[in-house]
Amino acid sequence: MDFKLNDLQKDIVKTVHDYCEKKIKPDIGERDHAGDFGEEHVKALMQDMGIAGIYYPEEYGGMGNDGGDVLTYILCVEEIAKYDAGMAATVSASISLGTNPIWQYGTEEQKKKYLEPLVTGEKLGAFCLTEPGAGTDAAMQQTTAVKDGDHYILNGNKIFITNGGKADTYIVFAMTDKSKGTKGISAFIVEKGWEGFTFGKKEDKLGIHTSQTMELIFQDVKVPAENLLGEEGKGFIIAMQTLDGGRIGIAAQALGIAESALDDAVAYSKERVQFGRPLCKFQNVSFKLADMKMKIEAARLLVYKAAEAKQAGGRFSLEAAIAKRMASDIAMEVTTEAVQIFGGYGYTEDYPVARHMRDAKITQIYEGTNEVQLMVTSGFLLK
Amino acid sequence: MEILVCVKQVPDTAEVKIDPVKHTVIRAGVPNIFNPFDQNALEAALQLKDNQGAKVTLLSMGPPQAKDVLREGLAMGADEAYLLTDRKVGGSDTLATGYCLAQAVKKVAELKGIEQFDIILCGKQAIDGDTAQVGPQIACELGIPQITYAAAIEVNEEAKCVKVKQQNEEGYIITEANFPVLITAVKELNEPRFPTIRGTMKAKRREIPELSADDVKADETKIGLSGSPTKVRKIFTPPQRTQGLIIPVEDDNDQAAVDTLMEKLTAQKII
Numbered sequence: 001m002d003f004k005l006n007d008l009q010k011d012i013v014k015t016v017h018d019y020c021e022k023k024i025k026p027d028i029g030e031r032d033h034a035g036d037f038g039e040e041h042v043k044a045l046m047q048d049m050g051i052a053g054i055y056y057p058e059e060y061g062g063m064g065n066d067g068g069d070v071l072t073y074i075l076c077v078e079e080i081a082k083y084d085a086g087m088a089a090t091v092s093a094s095i096s097l098g099t100n101p102i103w104q105y106g107t108e109e110q111k112k113k114y115l116e117p118l119v120t121g122e123k124l125g126a127f128c129l130t131e132p133g134a135g136t137d138a139a140m141q142q143t144t145a146v147k148d149g150d151h152y153i154l155n156g157n158k159i160f161i162t163n164g165g166k167a168d169t170y171i172v173f174a175m176t177d178k179s180k181g182t183k184g185i186s187a188f189i190v191e192k193g194w195e196g197f198t199f200g201k202k203e204d205k206l207g208i209h210t211s212q213t214m215e216l217i218f219q220d221v222k223v224p225a226e227n228l229l230g231e232e233g234k235g236f237i238i239a240m241q242t243l244d245g246g247r248i249g250i251a252a253q254a255l256g257i258a259e260s261a262l263d264d265a266v267a268y269s270k271e272r273v274q275f276g277r278p279l280c281k282f283q284n285v286s287f288k289l290a291d292m293k294m295k296i297e298a299a300r301l302l303v304y305k306a307a308e309a310k311q312a313g314g315r316f317s318l319e320a321a322i323a324k325r326m327a328s329d330i331a332m333e334v335t336t337e338a339v340q341i342f343g344g345y346g347y348t349e350d351y352p353v354a355r356h357m358r359d360a361k362i363t364q365i366y367e368g369t370n371e372v373q374l375m376v377t378s379g380f381l382l383k
Numbered sequence: 384m385e386i387l388v389c390v391k392q393v394p395d396t397a398e399v400k401i402d403p404v405k406h407t408v409i410r411a412g413v414p415n416i417f418n419p420f421d422q423n424a425l426e427a428a429l430q431l432k433d434n435q436g437a438k439v440t441l442l443s444m445g446p447p448q449a450k451d452v453l454r455e456g457l458a459m460g461a462d463e464a465y466l467l468t469d470r471k472v473g474g475s476d477t478l479a480t481g482y483c484l485a486q487a488v489k490k491v492a493e494l495k496g497i498e499q500f501d502i503i504l505c506g507k508q509a510i511d512g513d514t515a516q517v518g519p520q521i522a523c524e525l526g527i528p529q530i531t532y533a534a535a536i537e538v539n540e541e542a543k544c545v546k547v548k549q550q551n552e553e554g555y556i557i558t559e560a561n562f563p564v565l566i567t568a569v570k571e572l573n574e575p576r577f578p579t580i581r582g583t584m585k586a587k588r589r590e591i592p593e594l595s596a597d598d599v600k601a602d603e604t605k606i607g608l609s610g611s612p613t614k615v616r617k618i619f620t621p622p623q624r625t626q627g628l629i630i631p632v633e634d635d636n637d638q639a640a641v642d643t644l645m646e647k648l649t650a651q652k653i654i
Contacts, residue, residue, distance in 0.1 A: 011583050048576075048579065050579050053580075063581050067584050
């Protein structure tokens with residue numbers, strides 16, 4: 001068992017760190033306030049730096065054969081989340097959710113056409129499962145795809161789609177046979193700009209303001225039959241397996257948010273003087289900080305372990321579910337404590353801790369609520 | 384077009400502390416970084432690579448861990464890197480360092496099978512010593528023109544000449560020179576790019592050739608501590624200056640202000 005990062009992983013994290021420190025740190029306050037996606041940062045990180053392709057194979061434009069692995073990618077998401085949790089969501093939604101299913105289930109033609117530009121970061125991806133009536137109960141899909149010659153006709157609405165409107169390639173789940181329940185769900189690759197594919201409401205969220213979340217509307221969209229991903233009826237399995245991978249990204253995002261909140265709390269506790277001494281000289285505060293650190297380190301081990309499990313191949317649903325729930329709950333606890341240490345100032349937007357707390361909340365909800373993680377985990381125990 | 388960029392690994396001066404008793408720089412725990420001005424020099428070279436197809440070679444002198452900055456430079460896009468590393472060159476002052484590097488420049492050109500480098504780029508100075516002497520010293524040793532403090536560089540490859548906007552305290556001077564030329568870069572020259580992840584992965588596996596003092600045919604009397612005419616006697620943090628006193632003129636009464644000043648100067652026996 002090796003708990004050390006290798007030199008390459010450290011160097012890559014440093015590169016991402018340097019970029020974030022120099023480029024994202026100065027504008028995150030303003031962009032968070034304005035709900036600015038930060039297009040230029042996404043391009044710089046995904047395409048110029050190459051985060052999009054870290055663990056994908058060379059033949060599709062990735063760096064998997066050069067030493068890039070899932071953990072390195074996860075470390076990058078964590079580092080970005082320290083500075084801009086919304087950006088971490090953008091990156092992770094494209095790489096884990098929007099790209100992975102094409103790599104895993106796509107035909108060679110689909111990989112050439114859609115995987116390569118996603119892996120090189122030239123294009124952005126999105127994953128579209130949730131509907132107004134199908135959240136945790138994802139099997140209740142109302143979107144339909146009806147075969148019509150060499151096409152499918154897609155109709156329905158998707159909501160809460162991360163990268164909606166910004167992404168070029170969308171993995172869309174739809175019922176091809178309602179009578180079969182989850183076995184009647186299929187996955188399709190849909191391109192932005194196709195006739196009948198439009199965008200609805202842009203969500204006004206509590207946190208991760210720099211991530212764009214939108215409603216997608218499909219009205220008689222003609223999807224070529226060759227854009228069916230995997231086989232008909234395999235959609236639900238594709239969705240669930242893809243979400244397993246996505247959860248590790250969210251866990252890393254939560255970890256980054258928590259670390260950032262702790263760093264801020266430590267710095268503030270040394271500066272802020274009350275009753276004639278800095279806050280950190282009060283045991284109540286210093287012990288609180290110690291507890292936050294302990295929780296973060298515990299979460300880190302689970303997150304990295306889940307990343308290694310995905311890298312190793314085979315199933316990693318349990319590791320991903322545990323890591324996601326643990327890291328997101330800890331992010332919520334740590335950011336809430338950080339706000340408490342800041343007191344009244346922490347409740348204002350003048351300091352970043354308020355943002356960390358707002359951002360942390362989503363990590364307990366998306367990519368499967370934490371209750372779903374309990375379902376997955378207990379399912380393993382009781383099968 | 385062949386470009387050589389001289390780079391130095393330096394302690395991050397934002398983190399440096401000086402031992403108040405021994406008057407030496409405390410190196411333990413201080414991260415080493417790519418000298419920022421050298422990054423500007425490299426960026427200028429990489430832009431010439433992107434736009435004019437130049438070949439970019441890196442050269443550094445220092446201990447083996449200086450390969451870290453060479454690898455960072457390769458990850459940014461440089462083509463090759465060489466390290467001059469030898470205990471014999473340790474402790475060299477700026478004159479000896481300039482000599483060693485000039486010798487290395489000639490050796491690297493020989494190894495690459497080229498007559499000489501068309502352009503040599505350096506940062507204006509290293510942030511640890513802040514002397515700004517090594518770049519110009521290399522040019523002197525090589526007997527080639529030097530243009531310091533470049534804030535903009537234009538290269539005419541056909542005419543084999545450069546036009547440089549030199550920054551100084553009053554403004555700018557436009558200077559032209561023919562190849563081969565040595566140019567030192569200021570921060571305003573450009574914004575250095577970030578290394579790419581793919582570049583970092585590839586650089587990690589690159590072997591970086593090491594050159595010794597003998598390899599570059601350095602005269603042993605001109606290198607290292609013994610070959611250096613200048614010696615550092617002491618490094619210290621200058622005492623912080625206390626804030627001066629401003630005596631304002633109130634109600635147009637100059638005389639009262641002057642009287643107050645005289646009173647204070649006399650009291651302290653300054654006059």
